[in-house]
Amino acid sequence: MAEVAATLAVQDGMRRTRRLTGIHAWLLLLPALVLLATFTHYPIGATFVRSLFGGGRTGLGPFVGLNNYAAMLDDPVFWQVLRNNFVFAAATVPLSIALALLMAVLVDGKLRGRGFVRLAFFTPTVLPMIAVANIWLFFYTPGYGLLDQVRGALGLASHNWLGDPSTVMACLIVMVVWKEAGFFMIFYLAALQNMPPELKEAANVEGAGRWYFFRRVTFPLLMPTTLFISINAVINSFKLVDQLVIMTKGGPNNASSLLLYYIYEVAFSFWDTAYASTLTVTLIVLLAAVALTKFVYLDRRIHYQ
């Protein structure tokens, strides 16, 4: 009897401690959870709900089912910004990754003035996109800008780089690659510096050439890093729109507009919240798909280890 009572008392005590720990934990989490619920989870839910209702500057309009989505699929601008976004991603991601890898390999070797070179590559990363856009805007200014001055010196006609639908995207891509490559470089650099030196020694003994070694050993070993960077770069390509506000306003004729910028325009220039919510749902779904890819990939990596 006494033993049972003692066990019960201990169990009771443990339960109380556990409950106390629980309360304690929730109190510690409270500020974070309230803020996250207010600025992440509620907005996500509200976006979905609002995409099912008609417009209205204040409050909800009438329930319209999937009409907003039908309108979106009929909206040529939506398809154009989506296409632009894919072009933007398809160009910036591989370009910045290839450059990042090149930079990392160069900086990883014994190089005179390595610190300076690394600094040069990384500096654009810490600058505000809005400042970068201002600087590059000047390069692209027709006639007066740097690019046209060079062309002028070569006897070529001036060109409105950002005003021409066929060149505007390329101009923005070059700028973004310039800004991002150095950021991705540091991940490659970290991976390269963690590679066991024995590999290199073994390759030297075997007489493997440097290019062969890079292609058959270094590059495959960097694959996880490459995947990691690719996913981050893809996510970034959906978030980077600051430059559009300054340089093109999405123009000419939406040729440089991206999905998030279009959302911004619809919401805060045309004040069509219902449609902006519908577009935001698309963006959320796209980002969720990318994140899911990331999780699947990470799971697989754990399996192989």
Added chain:
Amino acid sequence: MRDRLPMLETVAAWCLAVLWLLPLVYAFWSAFHPAEFATRFQLTAPLTLENFARAWSQAPFPRYYFNSVALVLMVLAGQLVVATLAAYAFARLRFAGSNVVFAFVLVQLMIMPDVLIVENYRVVGTLGLLDTIPGIALPYIASAFGIFLLRQTFKGVPNELVDAARVEGASSLGILWRVFVPLAKPTYIAFGLVSVSYHWNNFLWPLIVTNSVESRPLTVGLAVFGAPETGVDWSVITAATVMTMAPLLMAFLLFQRQFVQSFMRAGIK
């Protein structure tokens, strides 16, 4: 060990580095020279601070600086407190549903406040915080990323240290403050640098929320100042651009190693 790079590659590395710095060099050139030398690169061109003086007097840059500093500090202070408490709960306390709640937190890594501009504008409006600095800061105060980083760090704190502090009679919060926080200093520095750079540079959300000189951070102030309608001289705009970049750029040049390591630590999750 590492081979010395062949001459050709050294030259290539240097060329690429110079090419990478050119846009910045150009910005400084144009900011520190009279407007007529904006595109004429003569070494004899006179240096001047005139562009800075004009930018400084034509727009309320002192106020923008103040706003940006206030914004960055407010975000950072809030993030550190909120993330420390939450990370401690996740790393050290066992409670029912902790995994579910953690997943709930991680949603923010996937859908960042940056893309929820439409609804967050409404939320901030409901709270009556439109056009205020707290209104810009609030959506970012709870940082899933900060919670995640600190949780990882706190998990690695040896139990012996915690037990020792407990024997000495420290309370739970006392242990957090005296054992966990000091040990997590490198994580705090890494997160702090990334957060400060992010919010100093952030643009779209502050642009949406703010509407007046009293709340605009530097990035938005620069965009308003440089808008083509204003007809401001190119050299003056570049000077303003340099002013916007300068604090972060100087911090970066001074603490280069910490910056690179912080971004690396922050990126590898």
